[in-house]
Structures are given as structure tokens and as C-alpha cells.
Amino acid sequence: MTSYLPPAQxxxxxxxxxxxxxxxxxxxxVWCLIMFFMMPYWHVYGKQNLSxxxxxxxxxxxxxxxxxxxxxxxxxxETDQQIPVVAPPAGSDIYMLGRLWQWWPILELEKDxxxxxxxxxxDWNHGFSLQPVNINLQVVPGYEMVLNITPDTxxxxxxxxxxxCGIGHHSMLGRIYVKE
Amino acid sequence: xxxxxxxxxTGLFFDKNAESLIKVNAVAAVVFLLVAGILALxxxxxxxxxxxxxxxxxxxxxxxxxxxxxxxFWIIFFEIAILYFASSTLLRCRLAAPRWAWLGFALMxxxxxxxxxxxxxxxSSVMMTSYVPMMAAPHFYLGLxxxxxxxxxxxxxxxxxxxxxxDQKTYEGSIPLVTFGAMTxxxxxxxxxxxxxxxxxxxxxxxxxxxxxxxPEMYRVIWWGMGHxxxxxxxxxxxxxxxxxxxxxxxxxxxxxxxxxFAFLLYILFxxxxxxxxxxxxxxxxxxxxxxxxxxxxxxxxxxxxxxxxTVPGAMEVAQREKGYTHGMFExxxxxxxxxxxxxxxxxxxxxxxxxxxxxxxVMGTEQINLIIHNTIYVPAHFHATVAVGTxxxxxxxxxxxxxxxxxxxxxxxxxxxxxxxMFGGSMTILILFMMGAGxxxxxxRHWDMDFAGAALSFEYSGMAYTLMGIAGIGAVLAxxxxxxxxxxxxxxxxxxxxxxxxxxxxxxxxxxxxxxxTYNAEPEVLPMAAAVxxxxxxxxxxxxTFVLAMILLISFVVYYFINWxxxxxxxxxx
Numbered sequence: 001m002t003s004y005l006p007p008a009q010x011x012x013x014x015x016x017x018x019x020x021x022x023x024x025x026x027x028x029x030v031w032c033l034i035m036f037f038m039m040p041y042w043h044v045y046g047k048q049n050l051s052x053x054x055x056x057x058x059x060x061x062x063x064x065x066x067x068x069x070x071x072x073x074x075x076x077x078e079t080d081q082q083i084p085v086v087a088p089p090a091g092s093d094i095y096m097l098g099r100l101w102q103w104w105p106i107l108e109l110e111k112d113x114x115x116x117x118x119x120x121x122x123d124w125n126h127g128f129s130l131q132p133v134n135i136n137l138q139v140v141p142g143y144e145m146v147l148n149i150t151p152d153t154x155x156x157x158x159x160x161x162x163x164x165c166g167i168g169h170h171s172m173l174g175r176i177y178v179k180e
Numbered sequence: 181x182x183x184x185x186x187x188x189x190t191g192l193f194f195d196k197n198a199e200s201l202i203k204v205n206a207v208a209a210v211v212f213l214l215v216a217g218i219l220a221l222x223x224x225x226x227x228x229x230x231x232x233x234x235x236x237x238x239x240x241x242x243x244x245x246x247x248x249x250x251x252x253f254w255i256i257f258f259e260i261a262i263l264y265f266a267s268s269t270l271l272r273c274r275l276a277a278p279r280w281a282w283l284g285f286a287l288m289x290x291x292x293x294x295x296x297x298x299x300x301x302x303x304s305s306v307m308m309t310s311y312v313p314m315m316a317a318p319h320f321y322l323g324l325x326x327x328x329x330x331x332x333x334x335x336x337x338x339x340x341x342x343x344x345x346x347d348q349k350t351y352e353g354s355i356p357l358v359t360f361g362a363m364t365x366x367x368x369x370x371x372x373x374x375x376x377x378x379x380x381x382x383x384x385x386x387x388x389x390x391x392x393x394x395x396p397e398m399y400r401v402i403w404w405g406m407g408h409x410x411x412x413x414x415x416x417x418x419x420x421x422x423x424x425x426x427x428x429x430x431x432x433x434x435x436x437x438x439x440x441x442f443a444f445l446l447y448i449l450f451x452x453x454x455x456x457x458x459x460x461x462x463x464x465x466x467x468x469x470x471x472x473x474x475x476x477x478x479x480x481x482x483x484x485x486x487x488x489x490x491t492v493p494g495a496m497e498v499a500q501r502e503k504g505y506t507h508g509m510f511e512x513x514x515x516x517x518x519x520x521x522x523x524x525x526x527x528x529x530x531x532x533x534x535x536x537x538x539x540x541x542x543v544m545g546t547e548q549i550n551l552i553i554h555n556t557i558y559v560p561a562h563f564h565a566t567v568a569v570g571t572x573x574x575x576x577x578x579x580x581x582x583x584x585x586x587x588x589x590x591x592x593x594x595x596x597x598x599x600x601x602x603m604f605g606g607s608m609t610i611l612i613l614f615m616m617g618a619g620x621x622x623x624x625x626r627h628w629d630m631d632f633a634g635a636a637l638s639f640e641y642s643g644m645a646y647t648l649m650g651i652a653g654i655g656a657v658l659a660x661x662x663x664x665x666x667x668x669x670x671x672x673x674x675x676x677x678x679x680x681x682x683x684x685x686x687x688x689x690x691x692x693x694x695x696x697x698x699t700y701n702a703e704p705e706v707l708p709m710a711a712a713v714x715x716x717x718x719x720x721x722x723x724x725x726t727f728v729l730a731m732i733l734l735i736s737f738v739v740y741y742f743i744n745w746x747x748x749x750x751x752x753x754x755x
Contacts, residue, residue, distance in 0.1 A: 002427035002428075002431055002432065002433055002710060003356065003357045003358055003423040003424060003426055003427035003432060003433055003434055003495065004270050004356045004357075004358045004359075004423075004424055004427045004428070005356050005427075005707065005708070005709065005710040006351050006352055006353040006354055006355065006356055006707065006708075006709045006710065007353055007354055007356075007357070007434075007437040007709065007710060008433070008709055008710040008711060008712040008713065009353075009437075009709075009712065010352075010353045010354075010709070012353075012354060012437040012438060013437075013438050015436065015437065015438060017436050017438060017439055018435060018436060018722060019721070020435075020490075020494070020721045020722060020723060020727055021435060021436055021439050021487075021490065021491065021494075024486070024487070024490045024727065024730055025439070025483070025487060027734065028482075028483050028486040028487065028734075029483055031486075031734065031737070031738070032478060032479035032480070032482055032483050032486075033478060033479075035475070035479055035482075035542065035546070035741065036471075036475050036478045036479055038546070038745070039471045039474075039475070039546060039547045039548065040471065042547075042548050042745075043467060046548060046748075046749070047749070047753040047754075047755075048548055048551060048748050048749065048751055048752075048753060048754050049467070049548060049754060049755055050460075050461060050547075050548070050551060050754060051754070051755060052464060052465065052466050052467055053464070054463035054464025055464075078637075079636045079637065080636070081636050083636065083637070102636065106637075123313070124311070124313060124314045125311045125314070125396060125400075127554070127555045127624070129555065129556070129622065129624060130752075131622045131639060131641070132621070132622055132641075132642070133751050133752055134552050134556075134620075134621075134622040134751060135551055135552065135751055135752060135754070136461060136550075136551060136552065136553070136554040136555055136556065137461045137551075137554070138400075138459075138461050138462045138463070138554065138555070139463075140396050140397050140400070140462060140463055141313065141396050142395065142396055142397070143396075143397055143462075143463040143464060144463070145463035145464070147754055147755070148754065148755045149752060149753075149754055150752060150753040150754075151752050152752055152753060153752070158637070158638075158639030160622070160624050160627075160632075160639065161624075162554075162555040162556065162624035162625065162626075162627065163311075163555055163626075164240065164307050164626040164627075165314070166314065167236055167237055167240070167305075168634075169240075169626075169627065169628065170236065170627055170628040170629040170632060170633065170634075170635075171632060171633065171634040171635040171636075172635070173632050173635040173636070173637045173638070173639055174637065175637050175639075
């Protein structure tokens with residue numbers, strides 16, 4: 001009478017199921033359906049849904065677009081590396097690229113304005129991890145992801161790389177400023 | 181001349197070939213667990229911010245090897261042993277094609293060693309996932325391919341043994357539930373290995389220059405068909421072992437064969453869709469694809485796990501109540517054989533897998549919630565609950581059972597063995613809970629330095645994040661010590677345990693040399709069906725205590741699920 005012997009009844013699939021199991025299966029199924037419909041519900045009523053807009057790209061195509069934004073909207077540079085701080089107008093297309101081992105450039109945005117953020121990688125997989133907000137995206141080479149982003153808190157934010165990208169991975173850090 | 185040995189303590193019949201192969205696969209598994217454990221210590225002592233032991237290159241090398249050795253080699257070697265046990269031993273049938281089984285074992289061993297060599301040569305610190313276009317040395321991929329081919333052979337030896345047993349009518353009626361579960365695991369394993377072949381063979385060719393380009397997104401999608409599915413093999417295998425241990429330690433029978441087998445069938449149909457969990461914040465994947473796949477169609481594999489979550493402890497409760505432990509809701513649980521490490525490890529594993537592993541997995545696999553969790557250290561917290569406590573602790577418990585039964589040695593240090601499941605389960609739980617906390621605060625996984633030394637810019641995690649990582653580090657060190665206790669007991673017993681069979685020597689234990697010839701003197705009778713029992717359950721509640729536990733699980737699940745939606749609602753709007 002154990003689990004490692006053949007079933008006690010040859011036609012075991014005709015043995016009625018106990019009330020306890022039926023009740024539990026019913027409860028569990030209802031919960032499963034609730035969880036399932038939460039996702040489409042959030043697409044309609046929630047504010048945090050990842051865009052599915054993306055394009056195939058190459059470093060040779062994506063790099064110049066980033067540079068054009070930098071050339072037009074740079075307001076200052078920071079650190080010894082002269083990292084440009086770019087303040088594009090609200091509602092515009094903004095760009096950030098990941099490469100070994102930096103996020104480029106620094107963006108300066110306005111609070112509660114929406115931007116079309118384009119992200120891609122110039123080499124390997126990277127992870128865009130906006131901290132301490134805690135939004136995390138996979139950045140895949142060859143793909144340009146476009147998402148509408150609306151910063152609703154002001155301050156200085158870090159962009160940590162959270163996809164392993166080699167020996168300098170831990171030093172890959174970017175920044176986004178959000179002004180009131 | 182018979183090829184079977186009767187175990188005098190359990191009544192199990194061991195086919196000579198199956199016995200040898202179960203032994204060598206289990207021993208190889210434990211060796212890789214040892215390696216994985218040593219590497220875990222290096223990883224843990226580096227991520228513990230106050231210690232920060234290893235330099236970056238060694239840290240990533242250790243982390244790559246820890247992942248591969250713990251998630252693939254330790255577990256899959258052990259699972260091949262389980263497949264042979266669940267087919268040949270449980271069905272009292274000789275193992276089909278033992279020479280193929282040895283070939284499979286040899287390929288797995290060569291593959292596992294090759295990949296480890298590649299990693300420790302230093303040019304393949306690419307993590308277990310080895311996302312292209314980051315390239316490892318060719319033999320890194322080649323080793324994995326050889327290992328997978330060997331494991332595939334093992335699966336087919338298992339299927340062959342099922343066919344043989346049916347053909348020779350070695351059992352009455354249908355195969356036992358445990359064997360049915362093992363078959364589910366083997367079917368999922370074939371799917372897993374196929375995905376691995378589809379992506380790793382081209383990647384190997386790319387690494388030696390025959391293919392110029394592999395699309396990085398395609399790689400991620402197909403690789404996870406192997407990477408996540410291989411962990412689904414573990415789920416199915418350890419659930420099967422839970423049923424087995426419930427039967428061995430308590431004489432439990434399934435509450436309902438139909439319900440438990442239906443739940444395994446749901447696993448076959450839906451479990452592998454969960455590979456999508458890893459693709460939820462990737463570029464250009466449609467929301468429909470993500471919702472359908474990440475929810476295993478409509479959470480039908482979660483339904484299956486919730487069913488097992490009721491029926492495994494429920495079967496234990498029914499068995500205990502039949503022994504007279506009927507007082508109140510939980511006398512059956514209080515008076516359970518907690519001193520038997522096979523039982524305690526199974527029950528601890530069941531609780532932690534359900535309450536932490538299962539719930540976190542569903543939450544982080546929710547399409548939108550993944551935005552606040554992807555690639556944070558919450559992810560390894562989740563899979564240490566599922567794989568390190570769920571699978572590994574279950575397998576540890578099973579080894580304690582197998583030492584006398586299979587290896588014919590008395591276990592040494594029985595008091596330590598009694599405590600080991602509590603030590604390992606407890607310390608792992610510390611590690612898991614505090615990594616979950618740190619992940620919620622945004623701490624990254626696979627990251628050498630949360631201080632970002634050498635970065636042009638700066639960012640500071642909160643002081644709380646450092647505290648949580650420190651406590652997680654302590655939990656990890658304790659878990660490594662508890663794992664060391666397991667290795668001490670198992671390897672020590674095989675070397676120094678009192679021989680229950682005079683011929684159970686070192687060669688027999690470690691290299692699978694058969695015991696003395698006259699041990700194999702049994703002719704198994706046809707495996708009978710389980711004794712019929714009076715159906716008394718369908719009217720009332722057979723296992724009320726388990727139902728209460730299940731409701732507590734459900735309430736925890738619902739609360740934690742909606743807390744995470746609330747947290748998601750607080751981050752920047754995205755569309």
C-alpha cells in the first residue's frame with residue numbers, strides 16, 4: 001500500500017476522487033485564473049507595461065543616432081572621461097547605449113514628462129537596471145528597444161549593469177538625472 | 181544464475197547492472213556537489229560585502245563553475261541514478277541495454293570534466309548561460325554537448341527498461357506512481373536536451389569558426405528551452421522522490437492515483453513553457469507570447485504543483501492517522517519520524533519549495549512584475565529555494581536511505597545525519613530570504629562589487645542592502661558547512677561505515693564493481709499491486725491538517741502576489 005507499488009485498483013482512473021482534493025483543485029484553479037487575468041488587466045489599467053516596440057539594428061546604425069542626440073543637446077560634461085550630460089526636450093527620442101563597460105551618455109530629464117527611450121548594446125548582452133527605482137531591462141546586441149518612460153521622481157539615479165558582461169562588469173555604471 | 185539481489189531490509193530487488201550504474205551515477209553526482217560546494221564558499225565570501233574575498237576574474241570563474249556543477253552535473257547525474265532506480269529496481273526488471281548505459285555514463289563524465297577544465301583554464305568565465313556573442317573556449321560547449329548526449333542515452337535506457345518490464349510482465353497493473361513521475365521527468369529531459377542540442381551545437385561550431393553569427397535573442401530563447409527546462413526535470417524528479425520517501429518512511433499511498441498522475445500529465449504538457457520567464461524584459465517580444473508562455477498556458481503547471489502540494493503531505497497525513505495519530509489537526513505531523521533524515525529532508529524541502537520557491541517563482545514570472553526583479557539577486561534566491569532546498573535537499577535525504585540499502589554500509593555519524601537536513605534547510609532559508617530582500621532593493625546578481633570599484637560614476641546602494649547581503653553571506657557559509665556535513669556522512673559511510681554485506685568494499689562502492697557473486701541469488705516474483713484498502717475518504721476530509729497547511733500556503737501566496745503588484749505600481753510609468 002505504498003506509492004512505489006502499482007495502484008491497488010487495476011482501473012485506477014475510475015476510482016472517485018475525494019472531496020478534499022476536488023475542493024482544493026477548484027480553489028487552486030480559480031487562483032490560477034485570477035493570476036492569469038491580472039496580466040491582461042494590467043495592460044489595460046496598469047501604468048507599468050513594457051513596450052514591445054523594437055528594431056533590428058547594428059552598432060554602425062545605432063551609434064550615430066546616439067551621437068546626433070549628444071551633438072545637439074549636450075549641456076555639460078562630467079568626470080575625467082568627459083561623459084556628456086544630455087538634456088533633450090521633453091517628449092523627444094532619447095538614446096542610451098551600453099558597451100564594455102559604460103552606459104553612454106548621461107541623460108538629464110524632466111519630471112513627469114514622457115520620453116521615447118531607445119536602448120541597445122554595442123557588443124554583448126547588458127542589463128539596464130535603474131536604481132534605486134528598480135526597473136530592469138535586458139539589453140541585447142542587434143536589437144534596439146524603444147519604450148516610453150515617464151520619470152515621476154526627481155533626483156539622481158544610477159544605471160547598474162546587471163547582466164554579466166566580462167571582467168569590467170562591476171564598473172559599468174550610468175546615470176540619469178531627473179529635474180523638478 | 182540470477183542477476184538479482186534482494187535487499188533484506190526493504191524487500192527491494194536490485195539488478196546487478198542497475199545497481200552498479202545507480203552507484204556510479206550517484207557517486208559522480210556527489211563528487212560534483214563537493215566541487216560545487218567549495219566554489220559556493222568562494223562565491224558567498226566574495227558577495228558578502230565585508231569579506232569580498234576573491235578578485236573579479238576568479239569570482240566570475242567560480243560562479244560559472246558553481247552554476248554548471250550544481251545545476252547541471254550534480255543534479256543530472258543523480259537523476260540518472262533515480263531513473264534507473266525507478267525503472268529497474270521498483271519494477272523488478274533487469275536494466276535494458278546496460279552497455280549503452282555505461283556509454284552514457286562515460287560520455288556524461290567526460291563531458292562534465294571537459295567543461296570544468298575549460299572553465300578552470302580561465303577563458304570560459306561566461307556563466308552557465310554563456311550568452312552569445314560572449315565566447316567561451318570550444319571545449320566548454322563540447323563538454324556540455326557530450327554530457328547532454330550521455331544523459332539522453334540514460335533517458336532511453338530508462339524508457340527501454342519500462343518497455344522491457346511491460347513486455348516481461350514483471351509487475352501487475354500499471355506502473356507505480358513514483359515510476360510514472362520519473363517517466364514524466366525523462367520526457368521533459370528529452371525535450372530539454374533537444375533544445376540544448378539545437379542551440380549548443382551551432383554555438384560550438386561558432387566558437388571554432390564554422391558559423392559566423394548567432395542571433396543573440398534567438399540564442400536566449402532557445403537556450404532557456406534547455407536552461408529552464410532542465411530545472412523542471414528537477415521539480416518532477418524531486419516530487420517523485422517525495423512520493424517515494426512518503427512511501428518508504430511512512431508506508432504512505434497516494435490519496436488518489438488519478439489526481440497525482442493527472443498533475444504529472446499537466447507537467448508534461450505545460451511546464452516547459454516557463455522558459456519564457458527569462459525573456460519577459462527582452463526587446464520586441466509580444467505581450468501575448470509572454471502572457472501565454474510565462475503562465476504555462478493558464479498557470480496549469482502551477483495548478484499541478486499546488487495539487488502535489490496537497491497530495492504529498494496529505495498522503496503522509498493519511499498514513500499517520502491510520503497508525504493512530506489522530507489527535508487534533510497536527511498530531512500526525514508532530515509525531516512524524518523527524519529523526520529519520522530521509523523524512524525530515526523531504527518535509528523541509530516540501531515546505532521551503534512550496535512556500536518560498538514556488539511563490540517567488542510565480543511572482544517573478546508574472547509578465548509585468550518581472551520588471552522589478554529581472555537579474556537582481558532575487559533570482560538566485562528563488563532558485564536556491566527550488567533547486568538547493570527543493571531538489572538538492574530531497575536528493576540528500578534519499579542518499580541517507582540508499583547508503584544501507586544500495587551500498588550496504590551502515591551510516592556513520594547518525595546523530596549528525598539526523599540534524600543535517602535541519603542545518604542545511606535552515607541555513608539555506610537564511611540565505612534565500614536575505615537575498616530576496618537585497619534583490620527587492622535592486623542588488624544585482626552575478627556582480628563582483630556592489631561598491632562599483634573603478635567605475636567612472638558612482639552609485640550607492642542603501643545601508644540596508646549591505647546588511648542583507650552580509651546576513652545572506654552568513655547563511656551561505658552555514659549552508660556550505662551543512663553541505664560539508666552531508667559529504668562527510670555519505671563519503672565517510674562509503675569508506676568507513678560498517679559493512680552490511682562483507683563484499684561491499686571500496687571498489688564496489690565507488691566504481692560500481694558488483695558484490696560477491698553469491699549475493700545475487702534472488703528471483704523476483706511479479707511485483708504485486710498495492711493491497712486494496714477500504715475507501716473511506718471520499719465522504720469526509722481525510723487529511724484536515726494538510727488542508728489547513730494548504731490554505732496557509734494559498735493565503736501567503738495571494739498576499740505576497742499582490743504586495744508585488746503594489747510595489748510595481750510605485751515605479752516609473754512605462755509603456
